[in-house]
Amino acid sequence: MNNHSTALPGDARAASAADASAHTVDTTLPLRELTRALGALCDVLEEEHPPVAVVRVVGPGPETSPGTPDAVTVQDVNRWERVVRRFERTAVIKCLMVAGSCTGTALDLLLASDYRVAAPDLSLQPPRHDGRLWPGMSLYRLVRQAGVTETRRLALRGEPVTAEQALRLGLVDEITDDQEAAARALSARFHGTAHEDFAVVRQLLLEAPSAEYEEALGVHLAACDRELRRRAAARDSAGDPVAALPDSGTEAAA
Structure with a gap:
């Protein structure tokens, strides 16, 4: 498996289309840089068409993530939401690796991925600022994936969701303390899957509730x-x- 870093805009490099590709997305970047970096990753996935993409998320969203108004405009948020949607709809099967705090932009990416692998220390939480819940599209995806009742509880209580709770809610698919081994196993498991056909199935699943x-x-x-x-x-x-x-x-x- 080839490893690539998407830490800076344009730094997403392609793996062989015959193999899975591995990428790292640094969600501690300022929102505009992160938006460009995720767009560059989407370019790679759309151009190279690997059967599987393993995406590792680094760090929770920073204090100036979409959860806060500091140096972020609604136009910036719109561009971010659009590139997350592009990432979500990319034909490639996307397996996300996440550990520790998962909020803000990291949560957006988790909810837009096809298969989610969490470390045992996962702490998942919708982003807040000064006690106020950020009303971004992560709420929309949480409702569609976990249901209105569970999302309402998350919004009201403000308590982080553990890895075990996230597994029960269907927000993650697997918990492991060896994500490197999990990445290799997923690459082998999904290697023969026709990702273009899965993209059709994914779209049917996304549209079914409405x-x-x-x-x-x-x-x-x-x-x-x-x-x-x-x-x-x-x-x-x-x-x-x-x-x-x-x-x-x-x-x-x-």
Whole structure:
């Protein structure tokens, strides 16, 4: 596995597309620099298309992160939220490694990742400033992923969530004190996964909570049609005599 650092804007370098790529995102950077750095990482992932990207998050958001007004404008926050959304929707399977305090921009990245590995000392908490909760998009993702009730409790109590609690809530997928070994295992586990197909599944999952049934049906049928066509093409290339189903998704919709 190749290791790369995204500590400064433009410092995200590509790994071989045949292997997983590993990157470090330094969330102690000022928001504007961090936004540029995450954008550079997205460029790498979109251009190189590694099957898996292991992303290690360094440090909690600084005192001048989106959780505070110091030297940050709403335009800066908007640019950050947009690049996090771009990161979230990138086709590559993104495995995030996090330890210690996870708040502010680090929490944003955690919630936008596909698979989350936490160290036992994880302390997860929505960002606050002077006792006031930051109303950023981490709240939106927390509601969608953990539910309204649990997010309301987090907002009211202001108590950090431990690694075990985060696992129970589904905010992390695994707890380990050996993240290097976990990164190697995840690279092997997801190496054969078709990340472009997973990107379609991810989008269906993201849209499911808010989509009406009839609206969702059309999108799911289109995805099913694409998968049936892929299988038919695979059979044809292998010389399989079994008849293909070229228009099954269209017929089902009718």
